[in-house]
Amino acid sequence: MFIQTVAKQKIPYPMMLRPIGVRTVGHSTKGAVELFGATVPFRRNAEIYGDKEDAEYLYKVVSGSVRTYKVLTDGRRQIGAFYLTGDVFGFEGGDKHTFSAEAVANCLILVIKRRAIVTQASRDLNIARMLWTITAAELQRTQDHVMLLIKTAQERVAGFLLDMAARSPTCDEVELPMPRQDIADYLGLTIETVSRTLTQFENSAMIAIPSARRIAFRNREALSRLRF
Amino acid sequence: MFIQTVAKQKIPYPMMLRPIGVRTVGHSTKGAVELFGATVPFRRNAEIYGDKEDAEYLYKVVSGSVRTYKVLTDGRRQIGAFYLTGDVFGFEGGDKHTFSAEAVANCLILVIKRRAIVTQASRDLNIARMLWTITAAELQRTQDHVMLLIKTAQERVAGFLLDMAARSPTCDEVELPMPRQDIADYLGLTIETVSRTLTQFENSAMIAIPSARRIAFRNREALSRLRF
DNA sequence: CGACCATTTGATATGGATCAAGCGATGTGG
């Protein structure tokens, strides 16, 4: 009934699921998050952490991008969020992960011992506030996700594109780091519906699609009207 | 295209939108949340706070129940959460509300100045941790909501019933404080689909419906299998 | 009793899923 959409399973295990290597960074003074961090590269589709594992680390995207997801028993996959350069992830409040995380493309991830942060937070109110702020931002994002999931396919795709645009450096063109299947699993649609909706937008001159991973905005106004 | 589901608009304004009265509670020593609170009664469907208002207060349900919701420009309403006796709400991280809140039924709400808590938190790490814990619980709940919204109607309704059961004191029967329209707007379904799904469950002897607001479990096992 | 809701039930429509095939880019081996 539902497609098994876990790309991972099509990929030879030892090649994809391991980080490429480890580069220790040590004690940085640049910012609070950087305490005792190590920058670790992950290959495309490599697992960063798994559902139900202990949340031993916090993560910050140095470059590349990351998806978090859950797979239901019947194989349906829901992507919880995409994290781009600069985003922090790996928090879900508790001390167990409730999502799994994978590299969307090859990426560099700053990995910080959670304990280091949490014990620091019990002394330093600024750290405590930072933890709270990150959690609150995550909550906000998740609430927006809920609002997205009750909308029509057009509204979801338009919302997604505008969202990615808002988070990316360039202005009138987005580079999508993830394949269509990831977008579909984030939006609660099928890959076919995502594709069709994009060509629909292209046909009505709202966007151009120079390549599958590049979306250029032609009429952002019209897209925004779809967003609500 | 979409039904206007804002019950509020059908109700004479001055009668429904005001609290019934105010009873000051003063400085309690029972728990951290109770600092400088006042218990305020709200009538059924009365607004507790509005979308985009300053989040000046925090709220705790003393008795009754509360819904938070957003209304899209075209009238679609999404209910974000139901809060039952003992639950804290009115947090969404930032200092503006992103949802509105209404009394589902007549209820008593403990209202606490947010500033009192936040300034307290900047001195007291336990308070700070409590704020974080509440936000994290809210995040967890919202993530579960996302997972619910990608499922089939049967799975959503089954999940909702089991969820309400887990939160209610009684064991093999739930008293639903909210009308079908609220359930529909929480689950991202129509009222007709909710109703049909319930009778379907009744016909397959999973539940009994002695009255519209009472659901008795006959085969919880089978319901759980639908939940995933 | 009769008005008013909330809920259920019935008939039909439809948006998006499913099933299936085609297409274009990338890479690989002969």
Added chain:
DNA sequence: CCACATCGCTTGATCCATATCAAATGGTCG
């Protein structure tokens, strides 16, 4: 360098779960 497998994406045809539209039922209160 080209034939050809592979993969991600698009396009087409059909189906189905849920929405929509409409009406009946039931419960509550003046």
